[in-house]
């Protein structure tokens with residue numbers, strides 16, 4: 114699970130370990146990642162640390178390769194890590210590859226990691242990919258995919274979550290052939306996490322609320338649900354354009370160009 118060192122991810126890691134899952138704890142900070150692993154082990158769980166900065170396509174490819182080598186048939190990938198609107202929503206930040214940061218971490222990273230782990234997930238038999246999306250979704254601008262004009266961090270966040278929902282629906286059918294279910298969930302409104310407090314918003318809900326919704330989506334996936342979007346624990350409709358074939362094709366084509374360096378890094382084994 115990505116982003117397991119804080120907020121929803123950390124609480125979900127505890128819940129999954131409690132349910133008997135072996136948890137691959139992804140983080141970007143070595144000591145915080147080790148602390149979560151220690152906590153899960155101390156509570157009787159099985160956990161291993163995985164480090165990667167998800168704003169680097171090369172590091173994501175490396176993460177995929179390492180997981181594949183060490184855990185050849187994982188049953189579940191939770192793409193949870195994310196960047197919120199930020200302290201100053203007017204400040205456009207970029208990833209280590211020079212891409213708009215929210216689009217890179219919240220969307221490109223799940224795309225690259227999911228594709229990198231497709232073969233091991235297939236090997237698991239009936240595995241799942243769960244994308245942690247958001248109810249906040251707005252269509253990407255295909256003519257300005259890097260959001261260089263009239264930047265706004267909140268809009269950048271909602272565009273990235275729209276793209277993640279569209280990606281979920283795009284691959285669900287394709288991955289079904291491999292027995293892999295792919296869903297997307299909005300966990301809860303304004304949970305008490307770093308990204309919410311950093312944006313100056315007073316939390317409305319807790320990570321326990323979000324964890325409940327994520328576990329519900331995982332249970333639904335285990336029962337065979339795929340290509341679904343959940344608003345908390347209810348099946349819901351994502352933004353209507355996220356289902357549109359034309360939008361999905363355009364987004365996939367732009368994405369393929371952007372993630373080409375990661376494919377090359379994966380192919381060279383670096």
Ligand SMILES: NC(=O)c1ccc[n+]([C@@H]2O[C@H](COP(=O)([O-])OP(=O)(O)OC[C@H]3O[C@@H](n4cnc5c(N)ncnc54)[C@H](OP(=O)(O)O)[C@@H]3O)[C@@H](O)[C@H]2O)c1
Pocket residue numbers: 115116117118119120121122140141142165166167168192193194195196218245246247248299300301302303304305306307308309
């Ligand atoms: N909070 C809400 O109300 C809410 C609502 C809807 C959806 N969500 C979604 O829920 C997910 C979890 O967010 P949260 O609320 O738990 O916020 P959070 O506490 O800020 O957690 C975000 C996680 O993403 C990780 N992360 C960010 N940038 C990264 C990078 N470049 N490389 C690797 N990891 C990175 C963070 O790592 P560090 O621990 O190192 O900071 C952290 O573990 C996100 O996808 C978010 O969009 C949240």
